[in-house]
Amino acid sequence: MTQHSKIAAEVEADRDWWRGAVIYQIYPRSYQDSSGDGVGDLAGITRRIPYIAALGVDAIWISPFFKSPMKDFGYDVSDYCDVDPMFGTLADFDDLIAAAHGAGLRVMCDLVLSHTSDQHPWFAESRSSRDNPRADWYVWADPQPDGTPPNNWLSIFGGSGWAWDGRREQYYLHNFLTSQPDLNFHCLAVQDALLEVTDFWLKRGVDGFRLDTINFYFHDAELRSNPALPPERRNNSIAPSVNPYNHQEHLYSKNRPENLAFLKRFRDLLDSYPAAAAVGEVGDAQRGLEIMGEYTAQGQGVHMCYAFEFLASEPLTATRVADVFAHVERAAPDGWPCWAFSNHDVVRHATRWGLDEAGRRLYAALLMALRGSACIYQGEELGLEEAEIAFEDLQDPYGIEFWPEFKGRDGCRTPMVWDNGNSFGGFSEVRPWLPVAADHLNRSVAAQEADAGGLLHHYRRMIALRRKHAALAKGEMTGMKARGTVLSFERLHEGARMLCLFNIGDAAASAALPEGAWIDQIGKAPCAGAMELAPWQAAILTKEAE
CATH class of the missing domain: 3.20.20.80 (Glycosidases)
Structure with missing residues (x-):
């Protein structure tokens, strides 16, 4: 093969x-x-x-x-x-x-x-005239009566989202750089x-x-x-x-x-x-x-x-x-x-x-x-x-x-x-x-x-x-809670259950665990009842029998 x-x-x-x-x-x-x-x-x-x-x-x-x-x-x-x-x-x-x-x-x-x-052949053709085969492949618009752009749209890179083109005597739209004209998806x-x-x-x-x-x-x-x-x-x-x-x-x-x-x-x-x-x-x-x-x-x-x-x-x-x-x-x-x-x-x-x-x-x-x-x-x-x-x-x-x-x-x-x-x-x-x-x-x-x-x-x-446990990759997420600095939630998939705990803070914190014996897949440590989390500690728990 x-x-x-x-x-x-x-x-x-x-x-x-x-x-x-x-x-x-x-x-x-x-x-x-x-x-x-x-x-x-x-x-x-x-x-x-x-x-x-x-x-x-x-x-x-x-x-x-x-x-x-x-x-x-x-x-x-x-x-x-x-x-x-x-x-x-x-x-x-x-x-x-x-x-x-x-x-x-x-x-x-x-x-x-x-x-x-603006160096793409499509744009070179589009800007050449108002009646060429690709004339409407980009977003062209006439100026307002005072010569200003058609509307107030802005570019992410700063300034107006419109650039003037002397060939067509029209503005073209560019949401980014002036050298990045927008295609006309209405065409x-x-x-x-x-x-x-x-x-x-x-x-x-x-x-x-x-x-x-x-x-x-x-x-x-x-x-x-x-x-x-x-x-x-x-x-x-x-x-x-x-x-x-x-x-x-x-x-x-x-x-x-x-x-x-x-x-x-x-x-x-x-x-x-x-x-x-x-x-x-x-x-x-x-x-x-x-x-x-x-x-x-x-x-x-x-x-x-x-x-x-x-x-x-x-x-x-x-x-x-x-x-x-x-x-x-x-x-x-x-x-x-x-x-x-x-x-x-x-x-x-x-x-x-x-x-x-x-x-x-x-x-x-x-x-x-x-x-x-x-x-x-x-x-x-x-x-x-x-x-x-x-x-x-x-x-x-x-x-x-x-x-x-x-x-x-x-x-x-x-x-x-x-x-x-x-x-x-x-x-x-x-x-x-x-x-x-x-x-x-x-x-x-x-x-x-x-x-x-x-x-x-x-x-x-x-x-x-993540690859080992389908619950982490493809499973549902349930019960997400934030208690102080501790984020907790469960991942569920085809009967598998994983408890995820994250202490996103500079002080130790305690998290209560559901009934049963659990093992932390990161720290490889068993735990039950509650888990003490060090500052910035993550724990992903499975039932010990797994």
Whole structure:
């Protein structure tokens, strides 16, 4: 049996592999440089497949590697069906797929469908005139009588969401950079073209997709202005507080009901393959969980939604977790979230929440115990903190725009540290595109492999515990409570029962246990009646007979 047929047989056996899966996010520019240019690439990821497989994760999600002028580091696509030379070739991608499948890993690509680069041939044609075949493939609008933009919509990267184009003497919509024009999903030809792109990668062997900014696909066809958002309803989970984007309720520039019909078309395409799956990124600070419920309706949309609630700067206390899950129960009782604490867009959670080693261990256990799927961002398993990047080293246009109040996203995108053999952490033999933080070198993979008590081994044990117990991966969650600093809940699946306890605080605490004899699967200690939890201790209990 070939490697491809082996993974195909496994996929065929479990169409629900995504439910409760642990997904490892790779930012390819910063994972492993194999070509000696200081930039990570696909061949570098292939080289590290054994390491990823040893973590025990189910799948990898690779941030965009398509052809791009890299104004937003790959999230501005100029060719959806080819690899940017910076990252290699389509043959390199095929090799990566084969290696991942051979190691039992599924591969998810990051599809950016809401917008393209302004250097995409589609946009070049669309902007050439008002009557060309792709004239309506992007969102074009006439100015108001005084020459100002059609409405008040704002860009996440600051300023107006509209840019003037002298060729057509019209404005075009860009929810992000001016070099990232938004596609017009009201045009069926656009939908068809994007579904062809999706099918291209499915035929190439990918197992699923992470859909960037899934709730931005459609805009209000009437171009109505967004209402103001009262200060008490603003938060910085989507955009930093210094960004005026937070001053609007984005009713008309995104979150449109027409999106559901397109997602059904997208889901139908995925369902025509043995077990393809998708997770949609919902970027909304006010209605994110409600949208998750709508978009993950059974068989109608994506399989799961990437939630932002635990990516915010607000500390993750026991009460906070309980409140979020109470909101999930109200807004999306049948929805399936995909949780993450860190990613390529936010300050790493070790820094964001001011965690010491015990805190990092507790949150690793918590992520593996929550109902939903889970994403781990590269370097999280090493406990990396946010890197300090000098202004002159910044690459991120977002950080350059709002410096110094907001320093951008480069601090979480610095290269992976494999060893401390050189100042580049084994990522490259030459100066990387972003500097390697000196304090990251002590947390390298090599250093932690040699330390049985290292955080890397803890992550492996927590992932293995989740895979061993279906209750943690796929089971129901019940009885979540926050008593002081202690968060508790149970996971249930086909008669199996697990009790999860987390003391998210600096003082010891006691937790009462249900009747019977229990054993802590983390500490491997029996307990009954009550359990004394040290500060920042996690415990996942099963009945002793198990």
